[in-house]
Amino acid sequence: MDKTIEIVIIAMVAAFLGLRLYSVLGRRAEHEEQPRLEPRVDAPRMPATDLPDRSGVSVPPRILVPGVTPAIERALKEVALADKRFDLLAFLEGAKGAYRMVLEAFWSGDRDALAKLCDADVLATFNAALDARETAGEKLDNRLIRIEDAVVVAASLETGLARIAVRFTADIAAVTRNKEGTVIAGSLNDAVESRDIWTFARPVSAATPDWLLDETDEG
Secondary structure (H helix, E strand, C coil): CCCHHHHHHHHHHHHHHHHHHHHHHHHHHHHHHHHCCCCCCCCCCCCCEEEEEECCCCCCCCHHHCCCHHHHHHHHHHHHHHHCCCCCCHHHHHHHHHHHHHHHHHHHHCCHHHHHHHHHHHHHHHHHHHHHHHHCCEECEEEEEEEEEEEEEEEEEEECEEEEEEEEEEECCCCECCCCCCCCEEECCCCCCEEEEEEEEEECCCCCCCCEEEEEEEE
């Protein structure tokens, strides 16, 4: 009887050890079948340090954006070196907002709003157009439907003044009304694609982060 109990105990211990061994080996096999997420030891990795400019000073990599030319990239690096707060993606979002605000201010004839967003030369051009429109008794009833794209097409830093040109592609519905309110040109039902190149400028030493519209051109 004692022998039988001993055999049963040995069998139970063997079964227990077998289950433990299967559990360990099974989990290991499951892990080995899963793809490895860590990088290969021999795979090249981008260094975490900033990129050097021509003078050897490190430049924040956040300004690197696919699609810009080497010349534009170099100029943006120089702007970022001179202004540590500069961030290209934030700048582009701000440029889109400025594009909308300037257009809406011009369409509605808001000279005060234009004065806050444009430099003296651009403001003078807008004011001259507003004078001519008021003399003719015409009003614009335009709508900015959407901004399809905003791309940096030029950049420079000269004597502490940063200038960045952005090409905007937008859909605009344009209507011109005479002093009686009758539509004399355009339609709100048909949006037209507009391409404009606007250049924004800002002294990199300025205390405020505001950029002013420095130049306008057709894109």
